[in-house]
Structures are given as C-alpha cells and as structure tokens.
Amino acid sequence: MTRPSLDAHIAALDVDDGLESVLTVVARTCAEISRVVAGGALVGAMGASGRMNVQDEEQKKLDVITDDMLTQALLACPAIAGVASEEKDKAQIASNPGGAYLALFDPLDGSSNIDINAPVGTIVSVLKSPSATPVEADFLQPGRRQVAALYAVYGPQTMLVLTTGAGVKGFTLAQDGQWFLTHDAIAISPETREFAINVSNQRHWAEGVQRYVEGLLKGADGPRGKNFNMRWVAAMVADVHRILMRGGVFIYPWDSREPNKPGKLRLMYEGNPMALLVEQAGGKATTDGVQPILDVQPEQLHQRIPVALGSANEIDALAAA
Ligand code: AHG
Ligand code: MN
Ligand code: MN
Numbered sequence: 001m002t003r004p005s006l007d008a009h010i011a012a013l014d015v016d017d018g019l020e021s022v023l024t025v026v027a028r029t030c031a032e033i034s035r036v037v038a039g040g041a042l043v044g045a046m047g048a049s050g051r052m053n054v055q056d057e058e059q060k061k062l063d064v065i066t067d068d069m070l071t072q073a074l075l076a077c078p079a080i081a082g083v084a085s086e087e088k089d090k091a092q093i094a095s096n097p098g099g100a101y102l103a104l105f106d107p108l109d110g111s112s113n114i115d116i117n118a119p120v121g122t123i124v125s126v127l128k129s130p131s132a133t134p135v136e137a138d139f140l141q142p143g144r145r146q147v148a149a150l151y152a153v154y155g156p157q158t159m160l161v162l163t164t165g166a167g168v169k170g171f172t173l174a175q176d177g178q179w180f181l182t183h184d185a186i187a188i189s190p191e192t193r194e195f196a197i198n199v200s201n202q203r204h205w206a207e208g209v210q211r212y213v214e215g216l217l218k219g220a221d222g223p224r225g226k227n228f229n230m231r232w233v234a235a236m237v238a239d240v241h242r243i244l245m246r247g248g249v250f251i252y253p254w255d256s257r258e259p260n261k262p263g264k265l266r267l268m269y270e271g272n273p274m275a276l277l278v279e280q281a282g283g284k285a286t287t288d289g290v291q292p293i294l295d296v297q298p299e300q301l302h303q304r305i306p307v308a309l310g311s312a313n314e315i316d317a318l319a320a321a
Contacts, residue, residue, distance in 0.1 A: 006160065006171045006179035013164055018079030018100045019126065019147060023162070025080075026103070026124050029073040030152035030160055031177050033066050033107075033122060037114075037154040046115055054089045054302050055266075062114050063087055066107035066122065074103050081129035084139050084301055086269040091136050091301060101147070102127045102139055106269040109151075110235020119155040121237025124148075125273040139301055143272030143294035151273065153237050161186065161244065163280040168244065183245075188283035192247035192311040194229050196239045204255040208289070212321035224317070236265065240274050240309070244281055249310035251318070254288070263287075263306035267298055271305040278309045285309035289319030 010023050036045050049059045067087040074080045075092065081099035084091040086106045106123040113120050126148040130138045150162040158173035161183070170183030195216055202210070219227035231248070233239050239250045254262045265271055275285030275293035285293045287306045296305065308318055 003180040003182065006162075006181070009162075009169065009171075009181060014166075015147070015164055016100075019164075021077055021079045022074070022101050022103060022126055023148060023150075023164075025073050025077045026070070026150065027160060027171075027179055029070050030122050031158075031173055031179070033069055034152065034154050034158040034173060036065060036069075037062065037120060040114075040117070053087050055086075059087060060108070060111045060114055062120075063108045063111050070103075070105055070107050070122070070124075081132060082134045082139070084136075084268065086266055086302075091134075091139055093134060097132045099132065100129055102129045102134060104139060104268045104273075106266070109237045109270065110233065113233070113235050119153055119233060119235050119238040121151050121153040121235060121241075123151045123237060123270055123273050125268065125276075136301060139268070140298040142297055143267075143275055146272060146276050146294075149273035149276040151237050151240070151277070153241050155238060155241075159183075159241070161241065161277060163277050165276075165280065168277055168281045170244075186244050186281050188243060188278065188281045188311055189247040190282075190312040192249060192314055193226060194231060194242075194246075194248040195251070195314070196231050196233075196242075196248060197251040197253070198232060198234075199230075201255055204257050205253050206256075208318070208321050209251065209253045212289075212318045215317075215321065236270055236274065236307075240278065243283065243310045244277070247311045249308070249314040249318070251308045252306065253308065254306040261304045263304045265305060265307050267293070267296060267303050267305040268301060271296075271307055274307075275309060282312070283310050284312045284315035286315055286319075289315055289321070 082093040084104045104125045110120040148164045152160045160171045168186040171179035172182040216228045278285040
C-alpha cells in the first residue's frame with residue numbers, strides 16, 4: 001500500500017494556494033526542527049539561552065533556535081502577512097506586503113523536557129489576515145476563525161497532526177524528510193479513564209476543579225464508580241497527542257496565585273490551535289468545562305487562558321462538579 005504524503009494531502013485540500021504554501025512551509029520547518037531536537041548536545045541545542053521571554057520565563061537555547069527557524073521560514077513565504085510567537089514580545093509583519101495569512105506559534109512546547117530527553121513539540125495556528133499590512137489587533141481573532149491548526153510532536157516518532165476544519169489527520173516523518181499519512185480520521189473517544197492535571201497546584205484551584213479531581217481520585221469507591229489513571233508529560237503537545245490517540249482529559253485550570261493571568265497556557269499559541277484540533281476530533285475544548293475556548297475574544301497577543309479539553313463525557317463531568 002502506498003501511503004499519501006502530506007504534500008499530496010495539502011495539494012488536494014479545498015483551500016487556496018496561499019494556505020497550501022503556508023502549510024508546506026510549516027511542515028518543512030517542523031521536519032528541520034526535528035533534526036535539531038534529535039541532535040541535542042551534538043548540535044549545541046541543550047541548556048539555557050540566558051534570556052527571558054515576555055512571560056518572564058527563561059528561554060532555553062532550543063526555544064530561541066526554533067523560534068528563529070519558524071519566523072524566518074514563514075516571513076519568507078509570500079502568503080504570510082505577519083507572524084506572532086510565544087517567544088517574541090511583538091508580532092512581526094512581513095516586509096513584502098500582500099500576504100493573506102497570519103501564523104501564530106509556540107515554536108517549542110514543553111521546553112522543560114529538552115534536557116531530560118522527553119517529548120517536545122511545535123504548535124501553529126493560522127488565521128486569515130484582515131489586512132495586507134496587519135497591525136497587532138488583526139491577530140486578536142477568536143479561535144473559531146482559524147483556517148488551520150497543527151502541531152508536530154518530537155517523540156519516539158516525529159508526527160504532524162493537522163486540521164483545516166474538516167477532521168484531523170496525522171502524518172509520520174520518514175527518514176527521507178517527508179511526511180506520510182499514518183492516522184486518518186483521528187477521533188477522541190467520549191469515554192475515558194485517564195486524566196492529566198498538575199496535582200502539585202491543587203491547593204490553588206477553584207472549588208469546582210477541586211471537587212471534580214477529588215471524584216477522580218476516589219475512583220471506584222467514590223461518586224464516579226470507576227478507577228482512573230493519571231498521566232502528565234509536562235508538554236501540552238504530548239498530553240493532547242495521547243488524548244487524540246486514546247482519549248483522556250487534560251486540564252490546566254485557573255489558579256488563584258496570579259488572578260490577572262488566569263491559568264498558565266497561552267490562548268493564541270496553545271489554547272486555540274489545540275482546541276480546534278480537539279473539537280475537529282469530536283472532543284470538547286473549554287476554559288472551565290462549559291465555555292468553548294474557540295469562542296473567547298482575545299484581548300492580548302500573550303494572554304493566558306484556563307484549559308480543560310478532551311473526552312466529551314469527562315468535560316461534561318467537570319462542568320457538573
Ligand atoms: P512551554 O514549554 O511552551 O512554555 O509550555 C509548557 C506548558 C505546557 O506545554 C505544559 O502542559 C505545561 O507548561 C507544564 O506545566 P507544569 O510546569 O505545571 O508541569
Ligand atoms: Mn507551550
Ligand atoms: Mn514554548
């Protein structure tokens with residue numbers, strides 16, 4: 001059986017040439033990033049960069065390297081009007097006007113995993129640009145308007161998981177640098193016995209999340225009447241990938257420590273693209289069990305958002321807790 005390549009899949013999509021070229025550039029750059037990630041210490045990709053990002057997080061060398069790779073590749077693509085990155089304070093506008101698309105990205109998700117050789121990823125969101133010479137406000141569109149969302153996960157296999165609003169497909173990177181379709185019609189089962197939340201923050205959560213997780217932890221002896229298992233990769237890409245493969249629920253909730261920065265994850269680079277992928281796979285993606293992430297009107301490029309996503313029945317159970 002010959003497997004369709006990602007290039008063939010992109011060429012067959014019902015989208016314009018501009019979006020096809022954006023997706024092609026992102027896929028090629030993710031394949032290049034996977035080589036740098038795999039090279040590790042041999043290519044000088046380990047450790048801290050000595051710089052801080054806009055969120056006051058210490059940037060790893062690989063955060064900076066991957067941000068530069070994606071930024072340069074996308075700004076060189078004529079279909080791109082501008083880019084925004086988790087690692088840069090401000091959006092960057094393409095010097096050649098006329099591009100129709102905006103790309104927003106987390107160039108390296110899970111960067112605390114680099115030095116322990118655990119999975120990391122890249123997350124990309126694509127929007128139409130309202131203007132050929134966009135300003136920052138043009139990026140602040142609700143996630144529902146995304147024309148594409150994808151992530152690459154650099155794990156035992158390198159995979160790219162893509163939606164353009166008509167389902168979710170997964171591609172695996174071959175030795176020759178090409179992506180081939182390996183996971184057609186990815187669907188999240190509504191039922192699960194697996195959850196992911198950083199329990200070390202438990203004392204800071206709101207009461208609803210406290211009650212919900214307490215029910216999970218009581219297992220067969222509690223209100224849920226069944227046992228649950230727990231996983232936490234510390235890379236949202238890898239946790240969401242597990243949920244797309246075998247179901248589950250992932251929560252990074254509102255936390256009382258910094259009320260002005262609700263949650264840890266970023267709406268534009270993590271929340272929105274992952275929410276589109278999860279909804280397209282039949283799961284639910286909310287801020288709190290109820291409000292869809294994709295309907296949130298963004299107010300700032302780097303704003304944070306609480307995230308609760310995954311198997312539909314568990315998101316409903318959280319909403320009812
Ligand atoms: P990033 O490496 O892009 O800053 O993102 C890390 C995020 C997310 O991927 C992950 O789920 C979460 O941070 C892990 O947070 P903890 O430190 O609470 O484990
Ligand atoms: Mn991230
Ligand atoms: Mn990151």
